[in-house]
Amino acid sequence: MSKICFIVGHGKSKSGGYDPGATSGTAQEFKIAKEIAKYAQQYYNATYQEQADLINYDGSLYLTDRINKVNASGYDFVAEIHLNAGGGTGTECYYSSGNNKGNQYATAITDNIASVFGIKNRGAKVKLNSSGKDYFAIIRETDPTGVLIETVFIDTASDLDKVNTAVGQKRCGEAIAKAVAAARGAETKPEALSSPSHTKQEIPAKNFRVKITCDKLNIRADAGTDNKIVGTVSKSEVFTIVETKKVGSVEWGRLKSGAGWISLKAPYSKRI
Ligand SMILES: [Zn+2]
Secondary structure, three states, rough: OOEEEEEOOOOOOOOOOOOOOOOEOOOOOOHHHHHHHHHHHHHHHEEOOOOOOEEOOOOOOOOOHHHHHOEEEEEEEEEEEEEEOOOOOEEEEEEOOOOOOHHHHHHHHHHHHHHEEEEOOOEEEOEEOOOOOOHHHHHOOOOOEEEEEEEHHHEHHHHHHHHHHHHHHHHHHHHHHHHHHHHOOEEOHHHOOOOOHHHHOOOOOEEEEEEEEOEEEEEEOOOOOOEEEEEEOOOOEEEEEEEEEEEEOOEEEEEEOOOOOEHHHHHHHHEE
16 A cells, blocks of 8 residues: 555535636646646656555545545655745745654755756745644645645746646656655665666657857756756767757757756757
């Protein structure tokens, strides 16, 4: 039986109807959160020896149903996935007041999401209600250590852009899964460690190499000059590009190392 669980926030209202959570234009919190939670579970179960459950992917459970399910399952850790609203930017994660383990999970999760997307890290937080108890019922009313992840702000375009595609949802889910695994010391499956066959699968034929043709070129957290600078590369260095994206008329390439993205525009770099 699984010891941990990813939970999707929202999906069903108290009266039984559909609850999309926060919305912004056509974007709905529940629909994005469910995909992030799915990718978190997929990555976790493919990579680590222990397995994670996924609750409320189909939106069939109201908050109290989710709490009851968690308390009937004997988990030692649960994470409920949400998107924030209210016009801020960045990622934050709530844990139960006084729970040091919860603080560790929440800190690892926000560190990972902030670094994968190059967004503000609002950090691990505690929120109390007027009685001095944890504000969020999914943390307050459940037995395991629980966290509530406010991945990014749905109503801030630059945040929403990060999770509004399957690629972004996957990156977010994987960032969460890796943080949870690190915080609990989960052991990697032997077959998930690099092996020739695994490496082969991860390098599709469309990958190509580029040579840096200017003195210094910034590595950015995502494609586009609006994103945070996370490092630099230097003249004559050669890199493998595993994904490309166009921002305006400029093509950007994702470095195979996972360090970030560089501009593929001449005269900064050239394909070799
Ligand atoms: Zn929410």
